[in-house]
Amino acid sequence: MLNYFVTRLFRAVLTILLVMTFAFVVLRLSGDPASILLGPDAPTDSIAAFRARWGLDDPLWKQYLAYLKSIAQLDFGVSMRDRSPAIDLVLERVPATLALTVPTLLIQLGVGIPAGVYAALHRESVADRGVIMLSIFGFTIPSFVMGLVLVLVFAVTLGWLPSGGQDSWQHAILPIATMSVGGIGILARFSRSAMIEVMGQPYIRTAMAKGLSWRDVVWKHALPNASVPIVTIVGFMVGSLIAGAVVVESIFSWPGIGRLLIVSVSNRDLAVVQCLLLVIASTMVIANLCVDFAYGLLDPRLRANAAAH
Amino acid sequence: MSYVSIRDLKVSFDGVQVLHGINLDVAKGEALGLVGESGCGKSVTWLAALGLLPGKATVSGSVTVEGQQLIGTARTAVEGVRGGKVAMIFQDPSSSLNPVRTVGRQICESLRLHRGMDQRAGRIEAVRLLDMVGIPDARKRVDLYPHEFSGGQCQRVMIAMALAGAPDLLIADEPTTALDATIQAQILDLLAMLRRETGMAMVFISHDLGAVGAICDRVHVMYAGRIVESGAIGPMFDAPRHPYTRGLFDAIPRLDGARNRLIPIHGTVPDPSHMPPGCAFAPRCAKAQAFCHSDAPALMPQPDDRQLACFYPVSSNATGVAADERLPA
Numbered sequence: 103m104l105n106y107f108v109t110r111l112f113r114a115v116l117t118i119l120l121v122m123t124f125a126f127v128v129l130r131l132s133g134d135p136a137s138i139l140l141g142p143d144a145p146t147d148s149i150a151a152f153r154a155r156w157g158l159d160d161p162l163w164k165q166y167l168a169y170l171k172s173i174a175q176l177d178f179g180v181s182m183r184d185r186s187p188a189i190d191l192v193l194e195r196v197p198a199t200l201a202l203t204v205p206t207l208l209i210q211l212g213v214g215i216p217a218g219v220y221a222a223l224h225r226e227s228v229a230d231r232g233v234i235m236l237s238i239f240g241f242t243i244p245s246f247v248m249g250l251v252l253v254l255v256f257a258v259t260l261g262w263l264p265s266g267g268q269d270s271w272q273h274a275i276l277p278i279a280t281m282s283v284g285g286i287g288i289l290a291r292f293s294r295s296a297m298i299e300v301m302g303q304p305y306i307r308t309a310m311a312k313g314l315s316w317r318d319v320v321w322k323h324a325l326p327n328a329s330v331p332i333v334t335i336v337g338f339m340v341g342s343l344i345a346g347a348v349v350v351e352s353i354f355s356w357p358g359i360g361r362l363l364i365v366s367v368s369n370r371d372l373a374v375v376q377c378l379l380l381v382i383a384s385t386m387v388i389a390n391l392c393v394d395f396a397y398g399l400l401d402p403r404l405r406a407n408a409a410a411h
Numbered sequence: 412m413s414y415v416s417i418r419d420l421k422v423s424f425d426g427v428q429v430l431h432g433i434n435l436d437v438a439k440g441e442a443l444g445l446v447g448e449s450g451c452g453k454s455v456t457w458l459a460a461l462g463l464l465p466g467k468a469t470v471s472g473s474v475t476v477e478g479q480q481l482i483g484t485a486r487t488a489v490e491g492v493r494g495g496k497v498a499m500i501f502q503d504p505s506s507s508l509n510p511v512r513t514v515g516r517q518i519c520e521s522l523r524l525h526r527g528m529d530q531r532a533g534r535i536e537a538v539r540l541l542d543m544v545g546i547p548d549a550r551k552r553v554d555l556y557p558h559e560f561s562g563g564q565c566q567r568v569m570i571a572m573a574l575a576g577a578p579d580l581l582i583a584d585e586p587t588t589a590l591d592a593t594i595q596a597q598i599l600d601l602l603a604m605l606r607r608e609t610g611m612a613m614v615f616i617s618h619d620l621g622a623v624g625a626i627c628d629r630v631h632v633m634y635a636g637r638i639v640e641s642g643a644i645g646p647m648f649d650a651p652r653h654p655y656t657r658g659l660f661d662a663i664p665r666l667d668g669a670r671n672r673l674i675p676i677h678g679t680v681p682d683p684s685h686m687p688p689g690c691a692f693a694p695r696c697a698k699a700q701a702f703c704h705s706d707a708p709a710l711m712p713q714p715d716d717r718q719l720a721c722f723y724p725v726s727s728n729a730t731g732v733a734a735d736e737r738l739p740a
Contacts, residue, residue: 225466304501305509307463308569311501312521313494313576316486322520326511401511402556 110394114387121383122173125376126166134158135370139182156182156372169376178380179373188377192359196381198268199358202350203343205278210285210339215332217286218293222301223320233290240287245346249280249353266355277354281346285339292335296328303327330400337393341386414439414612415460415497415580420472420482422452422459427684430455431636432472434710437580442606442613444623444644446659447633448680453616454502456633457582461497462489476580495525498573502585504565508557514541514568515553521575540571544601563594570601580612587622599625620659624648632656635681635691638710642717652717652724654696690722698723 136152137144153159157168172179178189214237221233256276257265264273300306301324309323310316348360355361359378366374398405413436422430430452437443445453458464460474460481474481476492493499501507509517518540519533528536534553541549544567546560557565566586573581583602587595603626606613615626623630624644631641632653640653651657658676665671678695681687687694693703703722710720 302465304503304507307458308501308507308572309509310463311461311493311499312572313490313492313524314520315490323509323512327509403510403558 110391114391117387118380118383121379122376123166125379126169127162129370129372129375130158130162130165133370135182135372138368138370178377181374182371183369183374188373191362191374192377192381195357195359195362198356199344199347199351199360201274202277202281202356202358203347205274206281206285206346207340207343209278209282210289211336213282214286214289215293218290218295219297219320219325219328221290222294222297225298230294233294237287237290237294240283241291242287243283245280245284245349246353248283249276249350252276252280253353266353268356273354273356277350277356280353281343281350284346285343288335288339289332293328293332296331297324300324300328326400330397330404333393333396333400337389340389344382344385413437414477416473416475417456417460418473420456420459420470420474422455422464423469425467429636429683430459433636433638435631435638435641437612437614439579440610440612441629442615442627444627444630445614445616445633446618446620446623446630448618450680451633452636453633454584457499457584457614457616461493461499461582462486463493463499494521494573494576494578496578497580497582498576498578499582499584500566500569500573500586502588504569504586504589505557505562507569508565510557513554513556514560514572518553518568518572518575521572525576536575537571540574541568543574544568544571544605545597546571563590563598566590566598567601570598570605574605574609577609578611580614581606582614582616584616585618586615587617587619595619595622602626620648620663632659635686636683637691637720638718639692639720640717641710642713642715646715646717650725652713652719652726653692653721654698654723654725655692657725658695690720698725 135156136149136158140149140152157165160168169179178187180186181188181191217233217237221230224230253265253276256263263275264270265276267273305327306319306323309319314322344360347358348363350356351358351360352364359381363375363378363382365371366378415437417433417435420430420433421428433452433456435443435456445456447453455464459468459470462470462481464470470482472482476496479488479492481489481492508514515534515537518537519528519530522528522533522536526536538549538553541553546552546564546567552560557568560568570586581602586602587598590598599622602613602615605611606626613626615623617623627644629641629643630647631638632647632651632655633639634655640647640651640656647656648660651660655676658674661674662676664673676695681691681694687704689702689704689706690696690699690708693699696703700723706722708720708722710718713719
């Protein structure tokens, strides 16, 4: 069992290292920060000075080793733009992003799963067809379209909600709604099919034959079994929430890490982008670790497999 | 008076009728066999009676347990009968147990429901029941999950779970089909022993005539959603009269005596959506006349106490049918 978790942890660290390396190489090959930050008309000697200041003239491997060395010392670098530590810039933005992503995830879980389960238990009913239709609608509409439509309806036409900024809780409503829709659709679809699959299993018939009430059959026998595939998809969704935040924060001018990422990439602010990717990759890896751990709790057969590893 | 009484039970799936009016009774304490090929409606009869068919099934007719009607009544009324009065065990024991709950918890659920036992008392009783059905080291294994048991042991757990509700009738739906031959014999012995000890009635659904003969008092032979012959085990096994029943016996290999070629029943069971107009067995029957293809025989009482649905039955004193006579013309 311990062995299993150590392997998992090792794999997680390896994943993060690969992401960091990839980001490091691509960022350095895809454009020169000096000419982007200083502008195309900057004098040659100031560009040369800038390159020397940030060590951009060194060979790539040398830069990379230096980067790894500083990371190992928990030094995440300094922003090329305003010279403040990259980690501070990133951490400063995290609460704003959490203010969108946490409510979004809760809404996705709270609406998507019950809708899917209800549809599965009332198969072929009007409600079931409605859930299927709405969920296809939900996950096929790209969030940038959804966001603009919501702005058009609720901010421009009706004037009920602000269209951007972060001044009050009302400002969070449209971004959260935009981010929630797709996940609700995916979760409803997934929960429905997981539940239909489970309800057709022989052990559900056994539970009914025992004389259990319908409620107990659903709550005690069907849902715990259906939760395994649902947890898998929730794990993926936690990862994609941050990707969603990049788009939605831009549409609604929300000062979170998504917007910071876009600004930093276009400025080639290397240390900040690398620091952001490190945070994002860690979030995804931690979400996956949590899913693996939840599997063990939910399904004793997987626990046995884990012990055998 | 019979304990369970089924009258004119009809079932259709999406408009295709698969059960064409089943009448049968189970008396207290008796063991009834239900025999027939796969898809003849043996299991469907009892799943329909207990309301365990999926929603797309349409069920009509009457099923009473101790006079209480189950068809067309509230869900709670049927739930009250399931497990407590009539319990059921199934063909595939490994997938019939919930994989994410310990077997102890699954048994305790029935004990709480039908015998009002709390956690502590339930656990003690669960261990006793597991012990009784022959699970070794029951005290430790009560906390294990179904995947930690073999197929035969899972069926024993299923039986323990059924016994937990102290039912008056146990429906055993092909309980040994998915098991090895040696395990089959053990499970059959166990069921026979439990019946002797508890006095509960049993319906044994099987296509294994040997198993039915060993366990049951009476037997109903089903074909394509109808009962075609029924009676006490002795006369039925000595002299089957419906050509289909006869065919089932002829298809069993013999261990004793000379080695003879087996006589299979030719053809296949008719498709429920394209049933022949007359007797459903006529297309496969060597004795069928033109009349059999246009008119369906009703199940009629016979002088020797059996019931039979055939216009041209095998004569009661015939000891066997020659192979050439059984080939369809």
